[in-house]
Amino acid sequence: MEKTRKPKNIFVEGAISPEKIAKSIANHAANHEIGGHSIFLGQVRADAKEGGKVTAIAYTAYEEMALQQAFEIREAVFEKYPLTCMHIYHSLxxxxxxxxxxxxxxxxxxxxxxxSACEELVERIKNELPIWGKELVSNDTSVWKENT
Structure with missing residues (x-):
């Protein structure tokens, strides 16, 4: 019987906690078929902007569309690579x-x-999902972030 995947909510309100990351890793110890994990952690940088430095990023998304597109990306990556599992979490x-x-x-x-799958996922998430970040700057201004 083929396993049917359903869209999962990838969004987390606020920062992704170290505890959530550690628990996700620990949950895989019981799967003795896994021989390798790849993890990408995106962290907010204090980039210099005109008149100040970035202090935070406020993320927004077109959630319904982003969840559907994330599901399609997951399916394509699962089809392309022999993965045991995959997890994606993005802050709002x-x-x-x-x-x-x-x-x-x-x-x-x-x-x-x-x-390879992790790298492809990160690139596709950054380039294809309708998620936007507004950089909050120390001089009380804000700038829409451009993914690079």
Whole structure:
């Protein structure tokens, strides 16, 4: 019987906590078929902007569309790579400098599939999902962030 995947909510309100990341990793210890994990953590930087530094990013999204597109990306990546599992979490709301705003975690029998899949997921999330970040600057201004 083929496993049917359903859209999952990838959004977390505020920063993604170190505890959530640690628990997600620990939950995989019981799966003895996994030989490699790849993890990407996106962290908010204190970039210099005109008149100040970034202090936080306020994330917004067209949630319904983003969830559907994330589901389609997940399906395509699962089809392309022999993965055991995949997790995607992206922040909404305000995330302060130094906090985690994106957590992508892939697992497979062998490391190369996990690494390649994780890299592709991050690139596709950044380029295809309708998620926007407004950089909050120390001089009480804000700037819409451009993904690079």
């Amino acid at each position: 709301g305000e995330v302060k400098v130094g906090e985690i705003c994106l957590f992508v975690f892939t697992s497979s029998k062998h490391r190369k599939a996990a690494i």
